[in-house]
Amino acid sequence: MVNGALQVCGFVVTVIGWIMAVITCALPVWRKNDLEGEVIEAIMRTTGLWVQCTYQATGHWTCNDYDSFFLGLPVPLQGARAMTCLAIALGFIGIILSTLGLNCTTVGADNPRMKARLVVISGVLHLVSGVAVGIxxxxFAANVLNDYNNPLTSSTGGVRYVYGDALFVGWVGMVILVLGGALMCCSSWSVDDDEDDRRTAYAYNPPKPKHSGAEYI
Incomplete structure (x- = not known):
């Protein structure tokens, strides 16, 4: 049986998670330099998926695009771009499908089974979207940690980076997307079984003709 309240709750949660995935992709602070380990602490350098920014103590800041769009970039950066874009695309498709499949909408109201299937598919897409954001x-965080613990970075006086705000937003968005996707799947998963049970219960069984044992001559 379809649970309309659970559908709406899952829809709202997945929309919030999708917005957080978009914010994660757009934020230029996937990593930032460790100011405590530098002599000049007035300059903050941040790295995002699309730009690199420098913030001065005077309030001025500049952001520059990468020299290459995809090829030639570090593998973790390429992977993060691909996975976040995939997550946003899947989440957008999931929102469209869930809008059509919600029990409170009039689209396809004469076919509740199809609407329930759309909600379940939407939930699965949001689950995959959350996993993609998490990956x-x-x-990216594993690469930042590996570079931070690299002794060559500190010995050569290179810039050491720590986690940026975008990573934490992404982790929260991952949890929200997975939770919302699970809610949407649970709200409509059993509709097919319920309908099959009804068909079995109300199936028409015609009476079988009785054969008489008497012989006619």
């Missing part, structure tokens, strides 16, 4: 931020 993107976790892969």
């Amino acid at each position: 993107a931020v976790s892969w």
Whole structure:
């Protein structure tokens, strides 16, 4: 049986998670330089998926695009771009499908089974979207941690980076997307079984003709 309240709750949660995925992709602070480890602490450098920014203590800041769009970039950056874009695309498709499949909408109201299937498909898409966001931020974070613990970075006086705000937004968005996708799947998953049970219960069984044992001559 379809749970309309659970559908709406899952829809709202997935929309919030999708917005957080978009914010994660757009934020230029996937990593930032460790100011405590630098002599000049007035300059903050941040790195995002699309731009690199420098913030001065005077309030001025500049952001520059990468020299290459995809090829030639570090593998973690390429992977993070691909996974976040995939997550946003899947989440957008999931929102469209869930809008059509919600029990409170009039689209396809004469076919509740199809609407329920659209909600379940939408939930699965949001689950995959959440996993994709989690892979993107976790892969990028692992690379930041590896570079931070690299002794060559500190010995050569290079810039050491720590986690940026975008990573934490991405992790929260991952949890929200997975939760919302699970809610949407649970709200409509059993509709097919319920309808099959009804068909079995109300199936028409015609009476079988009785054969008489008497012989006619």
